[in-house]
Amino acid sequence: MSGTGATTVIEIVGVHKAFDHLEVLKGIDLTVAEHEVICLIGASGSGKSTLLRCVNLLEPVDAGRVVVHGEEITASGVDVNRIRRSMGIVFQSFNLFPHMTVLRNITLGPRKALRIAKDEAEARAVDLLERFGLADKRDEYPDRLSGGQQQRVAIVRALAMEPDIMLLDEVTSALDPELVAEVLNVIRELAAGGMTMLIATHEMGFARDIARRVCFLDAGIILEEGSPEQIFSSPREARTQRFLQSIIEAGRM
Amino acid sequence: MSSNEQPSAGPLDQGSRRSRLVGDLWRQEGAKAVAVAVLSTVIVLGGILYVVLHSRYWPDFKQAFFSREAFVASFPDVLEAFRRNVVYFLAAEPIILLWALVLAVLRSLRGPVFFPLRLLATVYVDLFRGVPTLLIVYLLGFGLPSLGIPGIPTQPWFWGLVGLVLSYSAYVAEVYRAGIESVHPSQTAAARALGLSRWQTLRSVVIPQAVRRVVPPLMNDFIALQKDTALIAVVSGAYPEAFLMGQIYQSSLFNFTPILGTALCFLVITIPMTRFTDWMLERQRRRRQAAVA
Numbered sequence: 001m002s003g004t005g006a007t008t009v010i011e012i013v014g015v016h017k018a019f020d021h022l023e024v025l026k027g028i029d030l031t032v033a034e035h036e037v038i039c040l041i042g043a044s045g046s047g048k049s050t051l052l053r054c055v056n057l058l059e060p061v062d063a064g065r066v067v068v069h070g071e072e073i074t075a076s077g078v079d080v081n082r083i084r085r086s087m088g089i090v091f092q093s094f095n096l097f098p099h100m101t102v103l104r105n106i107t108l109g110p111r112k113a114l115r116i117a118k119d120e121a122e123a124r125a126v127d128l129l130e131r132f133g134l135a136d137k138r139d140e141y142p143d144r145l146s147g148g149q150q151q152r153v154a155i156v157r158a159l160a161m162e163p164d165i166m167l168l169d170e171v172t173s174a175l176d177p178e179l180v181a182e183v184l185n186v187i188r189e190l191a192a193g194g195m196t197m198l199i200a201t202h203e204m205g206f207a208r209d210i211a212r213r214v215c216f217l218d219a220g221i222i223l224e225e226g227s228p229e230q231i232f233s234s235p236r237e238a239r240t241q242r243f244l245q246s247i248i249e250a251g252r253m
Numbered sequence: 254m255s256s257n258e259q260p261s262a263g264p265l266d267q268g269s270r271r272s273r274l275v276g277d278l279w280r281q282e283g284a285k286a287v288a289v290a291v292l293s294t295v296i297v298l299g300g301i302l303y304v305v306l307h308s309r310y311w312p313d314f315k316q317a318f319f320s321r322e323a324f325v326a327s328f329p330d331v332l333e334a335f336r337r338n339v340v341y342f343l344a345a346e347p348i349i350l351l352w353a354l355v356l357a358v359l360r361s362l363r364g365p366v367f368f369p370l371r372l373l374a375t376v377y378v379d380l381f382r383g384v385p386t387l388l389i390v391y392l393l394g395f396g397l398p399s400l401g402i403p404g405i406p407t408q409p410w411f412w413g414l415v416g417l418v419l420s421y422s423a424y425v426a427e428v429y430r431a432g433i434e435s436v437h438p439s440q441t442a443a444a445r446a447l448g449l450s451r452w453q454t455l456r457s458v459v460i461p462q463a464v465r466r467v468v469p470p471l472m473n474d475f476i477a478l479q480k481d482t483a484l485i486a487v488v489s490g491a492y493p494e495a496f497l498m499g500q501i502y503q504s505s506l507f508n509f510t511p512i513l514g515t516a517l518c519f520l521v522i523t524i525p526m527t528r529f530t531d532w533m534l535e536r537q538r539r540r541r542q543a544a545v546a
Contacts, residue, residue, distance in 0.1 A: 058442050058446060081450055082448070084448045089446045093439060095440060096443075098462065099462050108449070109449065112447075113447055113449050158447075
């Protein structure tokens with residue numbers, strides 16, 4: 001579907017996932033090419049977050065497989081820690097470590113998981129903080145930052161692992177409206193830099209802007225996917241139309 | 254003889270707000286309220302005192318519990334013996350803190366591989382929490398030296414102290430575990446997502462947050478432990494700690510004042526610690542409210 005013949009980075013094949021008896025993913029197929037930005041849209045509970053967590057192996061899949069850089073990561077015996085190091089994930093609720101300063105939040109992964117020396121990890125973290133306008137926050141604790149700042153720190157923390165894939169799980173949903181833009185700008189910058197990203201979002205305007213492809217998830221399947229123009233201007237499926245209609249009525253597009 | 258003050262393994266919120274009693278009253282109700290409070294206190298306490306002091310048993314009571322001569326005769330030795338209680342406490346507490354953390358971590362491990370460890374830790378905690386501490390002190394203090402195993406300490410007080418450590422570790426392990434479980438799963442998810450192993454996540458992310466949260470309830474267990482060093486009295490024999498020293502004087506002087514001398518030693522340490530714990534709980538409560546707001 002990516003249509004460019006670029007290298008495939010993530011291949012999701014027939015992924016199923018249930019929590020107890022509630023089937024959240026009912027057979028997801030999706031291929032992500034290098035440098036591609038894909039937005040996952042859909043109502044709450046449609047399975048967007050679960051899909052991202054399955055790709056990151058935070059949730060084991062019940063059936064199907066996820067292939068990253070040609071390696072089936074859902075196979076048994078795969079070193080999940082190694083896989084996760086190449087994939088950054090940012091959560092809706094930031095999930096910064098409250099007992100650590102911003103700098104330690106960012107250097108924890110590189111130091112513990114990548115075994116990078118403290119000085120080097122800190123130098124890199126400072127570079128990243130400067131790049132995202134957070135240099136003066138390095139010694140603050142997370143609860144002293146605004147939501148937007150916290151989420152930017154969370155993005156920097158993921159980037160410090162130098163991932164080649166970023167998974168963003170509704171990263172602006174917990175933010176006050178005036179703080180959304182600063183976070184979206186960071187993501188735009190990542191996209192411009194060629195980062196491969198899978199983004200679950202409720203920000204339709206942003207999705208329209210940034211996505212190469214948009215996937216509409218409904219009841220655990222990708223009901224419709226296409227270019228942003230196609231999905232937002234002339235959705236084929238009735239459910240997609242209804243979903244977008246409700247978004248427009250809520251004044252969010 | 255057993256302390257009925259069991260260590261708490263319970264909820265983290267025991268926030269006391271009783272500090273600064275009069276200050277609060279003054280601010281909320283004004284000078285008149287304070288005057289009323291003072292007056293009614295004088296009347297109530299004065300009334301009770303009057304009844305007690307004019308009771309016909311008061312002179313005997315005073316002689317048996319508040320004898321100046323008995324106090325002067327016994328207190329220096331009681332105070333000297335109390336140094337043992339302080340040493341017991343100082344030796345036991347760090348070991349308890351470490352061993353209990355090990356137990357709590359074992360109980361928190363997930364996955365079938367760890368089942369035996371989890372089971373052992375659970376059985377341990379159930380056993381030692383389910384049996385009176387005094388019984389364990391007695392059992393180890395007299396039981397182990399009686400075996401005559403070469404190479405192990407033979408002093409009953411040593412094994413009594415070991416019993417205290419084993420018993421308290423079970424309570425403190427539960428406090429830790431409550432703390433570990435209060436760390437939100439999203440914290441673990443965030444750490445694992447960075448590629449940290451299970452163990453690294455526990456060490457760097459979960460345990461530091463858990464320990465911070467349980468410091469005030471742990472303080473309550475500290476205080477209880479200080480008092481329960483008196484349980485070692487039953488096995489301390491030739492090395493009397495303060496309670497046993499009090500009993501020795503009590504039986505030779507036929508007077509209970511030495512026991513009250515022992516109580517005084519404990520109070521001098523436990524009351525400030527209780528106040529300090531209240532202050533810490535209050536501070537934590539305020540911080541949590543500030544974080545929510």
